[in-house]
Amino acid sequence: MVAGYQINKEKLEKAAFILKTVAHPTRLAVIDLLAQHDKLSVNEIGEILGCEQSLLSHHLINMKLKGILRSEKDGLNVFYSLKERDVTNLLTCIENCHCNF
Secondary structure, three states: OOOOOOOOHHHHHHHHHHHHHHOOOHHHHHHHHHHHHEEHHHHHHHHHHHHOOOHHHHHHHHHHHHEEEEEEHHHHHHHEOOOOHHHHHHHHHHHHHOOOO
């Protein structure tokens, strides 16, 4: 161990959990979209992203169960919004990354 360096294991585990949860292009696109809107229905998200509803629902439910999104039902529609707004900082980091990919 380097002198003065202490690993915050809990913080690293939380970061890994969040990264695993959002590590898919569709999920990142949903986060980017919801960062720009207070809430959107599944149908609206699907139309904007050009994504099949069954696949999109799978991603949305996964992110909701893991605490990234919240949902509310209004009649037949389910609306999603960001619960963990700080996750949008990941998109900023990705956009500013000058990695070779």
